[in-house]
Amino acid sequence: MNINMFEALEPSSSTSPQESPYDPLPAVENLPLPPTFRWGTATAAYQIEGAPSADGKGPSIWDTFSHLTPSHTNNENGDVACDHYNRLEEDLDLMASLAVDVYRFSLAWSRIIPLGGRNDPVNEKGIEFYNRVIDGLLKRGIEPVVTLYHWDIPQALFDRYGAFLDTKEFVADFEHYSRICFERFGDRVTKWVTFNEPYIVAVFGHHSGVLAPGRSTATGGDSATEPWIVGHSLILAHMASVALYTRDFAPKQKGDISIVLNGHWYEPWDASNPADDEAVQRRLEFYIAWFADPVFLGKDYPDVMRNQLGDRLPRFTESELAQLRELAPSHKFYGMNHYSTKFARALSGAPPLEDCTGNVEELSTNSEGRAVGPVSGMPWLRTAPQGFRKLLSWIWSRYKVPIIVTENGCPVPGESQMSVEEAVDDQFRVEYLGLYLDAISRGVFEDGVQVLGYYVWSLMDNFEWSAGYGPRYGITHVDFETLVRTPKKSAWYLKETFEERRKTQR
Numbered sequence: 458m459n460i461n462m463f464e465a466l467e468p469s470s471s472t473s474p475q476e477s478p479y480d481p482l483p484a485v486e487n488l489p490l491p492p493t494f495r496w497g498t499a500t501a502a503y504q505i506e507g508a509p510s511a512d513g514k515g516p517s518i519w520d521t522f523s524h525l526t527p528s529h530t531n532n533e534n535g536d537v538a539c540d541h542y543n544r545l546e547e548d549l550d551l552m553a554s555l556a557v558d559v560y561r562f563s564l565a566w567s568r569i570i571p572l573g574g575r576n577d578p579v580n581e582k583g584i585e586f587y588n589r590v591i592d593g594l595l596k597r598g599i600e601p602v603v604t605l606y607h608w609d610i611p612q613a614l615f616d617r618y619g620a621f622l623d624t625k626e627f628v629a630d631f632e633h634y635s636r637i638c639f640e641r642f643g644d645r646v647t648k649w650v651t652f653n654e655p656y657i658v659a660v661f662g663h664h665s666g667v668l669a670p671g672r673s674t675a676t677g678g679d680s681a682t683e684p685w686i687v688g689h690s691l692i693l694a695h696m697a698s699v700a701l702y703t704r705d706f707a708p709k710q711k712g713d714i715s716i717v718l719n720g721h722w723y724e725p726w727d728a729s730n731p732a733d734d735e736a737v738q739r740r741l742e743f744y745i746a747w748f749a750d751p752v753f754l755g756k757d758y759p760d761v762m763r764n765q766l767g768d769r770l771p772r773f774t775e776s777e778l779a780q781l782r783e784l785a786p787s788h789k790f791y792g793m794n795h796y797s798t799k800f801a802r803a804l805s806g807a808p809p810l811e812d813c814t815g816n817v818e819e820l821s822t823n824s825e826g827r828a829v830g831p832v833s834g835m836p837w838l839r840t841a842p843q844g845f846r847k848l849l850s851w852i853w854s855r856y857k858v859p860i861i862v863t864e865n866g867c868p869v870p871g872e873s874q875m876s877v878e879e880a881v882d883d884q885f886r887v888e889y890l891g892l893y894l895d896a897i898s899r900g901v902f903e904d905g906v907q908v909l910g911y912y913v914w915s916l917m918d919n920f921e922w923s924a925g926y927g928p929r930y931g932i933t934h935v936d937f938e939t940l941v942r943t944p945k946k947s948a949w950y951l952k953e954t955f956e957e958r959r960k961t962q963r
C-alpha cells in the first residue's frame with residue numbers, strides 16, 4: 458500500500474471500492490462500567506501546544522521534520538497547532554465542563570531541557586508551564602497522567618549521537634530527564650508513562666521513515682537493524698526510569714509508572730487455514746510482546762522474534778535480564794492504545810531482511826472480500842469492537858496487569874471536508890465510542906479482564922503527524938484558522954455515558 462497510513466480518507470473514496478461488505482454492527486447497549494472506572498481525554502505536546510520556541514524551548518525532531526522540503530507533513534507543521542500553550546486555561550475549563558476524571562498529556566522534553574542532555578541546563582520557564590497545567594488540573598479536580606515521551610526528542614540529542622541509536626547515551630539522558638520530572642512534578646503527579654508507543658518510534662521512525670526522524674534504508678538508515686536497536690534502547694531507558702522512580706520517588710510520592718503500547722487485533726485472513734491462525738499470534742508478538750514480554754514479564758524477546766531476526770535483535774545482558782525480572786512486578790497498569798482490527802495472512806517463503814511483521818501480510822479484507830467493519834475517516838481504522846474485546850483478553854491473559862485504555866477514538870468519514878456544523882454532528886464517532894465501551898464492559902463482566910479506565914483520543918482535533926491537519930480525532934472541533942473550539946456531540950455523549958454507565962451496578 459503506498460498511501461500514507463496517517464492520511465485521512467476523503468469523502469469520495471469512502472464510497473468507492475474501499476467499502477467492502479461487513480457484518481452489520483450491533484446497536485450500542487450502554488452496558489455498565491465499574492463504579493470506580495475513570496475516564497479522560499488524551500493529547501500529546503507536539504500535536505497541540507504550538508509555541509515551538511517560546512520561553513526558551515529548544516527544537517525537537519518534530520520541529521525539524523515538519524519543516525523539511527519537500528514536506529513530509531502535508532505542507533503543515535505544529536508551529537501553532539491548537540495554540541494550547543497560550544490557551545491553557547480555556548482548555549482546562551473545557552475539560553472541566555465535560556466532567557473528565559483524568560487528563561493524559563505529554564511533556565515536551567525540549568521545553569524542560571532545551572538541549573536534552575544530562576549536562577545541559579534546565580529551563581525554568583518550561584517547568585513553569587507544566588506546573589500551570591498540573592495545578593490547573595488539580596484545581597478542577599482532574600487527575601494528571603503524564604507521558605514523559607510522545608515522539609519529540611530534543612533535536613540536539615539526535616545531532617549529538619543519533620538519539621535512540623546510541624543505547625548507552627540515550628538511556629543515561631532519558632534517566633536524567635525523568636529524574637528532573639519526578640523531582641519537579643512528582644509531588645502532584647502520581648501516574649507516569651515513560652514512552653508512548655515504542656513500536657511506532659522504532660518502526661515508523663526508523664523503518665518506513667514516515668515519522669520523525671524519518672530514517673529508513675532509503676534515507677541513509679538501515680531498516681533491517683535500526684528498528685530493533687531503537688526498540689532495545691527504549692526498553693532499557695524505560696527500565697532505568699522505572700528503577701529510579703521505584704527506588705527514589707515512589708516510597709514518598711506513592712505513584713505508579715508504566716508504559717503505553719499500541720497494537721491492532723488481528724483475525725486470520727483465511728479462517729480455515731491454520732497458518733493464518735499462527736500468523737495472527739506471530740503478528741501480535743512482533744507488535745506487542747516485543748515490548749510487553751520484557752517489560753511486564755521480565756523476559757527476553759519472544760522466541761518467534763529471536764528465531765527470525767537472530768543477532769539483528771539485540772541481546773539483554775544477564776544483569777539487564779535480572780533487572781527486568783525484578784522490576785516487572787512494579788508495573789501496576791498496562792497502558793493500551795487501540796483503534797482497530799486487521800486481517801493477518803501468513804506469507805510463504807523466507808521473510809525479507811527488512812521484515813518487521815513476523816512475515817505476515819496485513820489486510821483490511823479477508824479471503825472472502827469481507828471487511829471487519831465500516832471504515833472511519835482513516836483507511837486502516839474500521840469500527841471493530843469485537844476485536845478490541847479479544848485484544849483486551851489477549852493482553853490480560855498474557856500479562857495479568859490491570860489495563861488502562863490510554864487512547865481510543867477515530868475520525869469520521871469525510872470529516873476533514875466538513876463545516877463545523879457538520880463536524881460536531883459526529884454520529885459515526887458516537888457509535889464507535891459506544892460500541893468500544895460496550896466491549897470494555899463485556900471484557901470486564903463477562904471475560905474477567907481488569908480495566909481501570911478509558912482515555913479518548915483526543916480532547917480536540919490536532920496536528921496528526923505526517924498527515925498534518927487533515928484527520929480529525931477530536932471530541933472537540935478546532936477551527937485551525939480562528940482556533941475556536943467547539944465540543945462535538947461525542948464530547949457530550951461521553952460525559953453523559955460515563956455518568957450513566959457507572960451508576961448501573963451489576
Ligand code: GBH
Pocket residue numbers: 462463501504653654657719794837864914921930
Ligand atoms: C496514536 O498512534 C498516537 O499515539 C497519537 O499521537 C495519534 O495522533 C493517534 O494514534 C492517531 O493516529 O497499521 O500501518 O496500517 C497510532 C499509531 C498510526 C498505528 C497508524 C497504526 C496505522 C497504519 N497508528 N497506524 S498501519
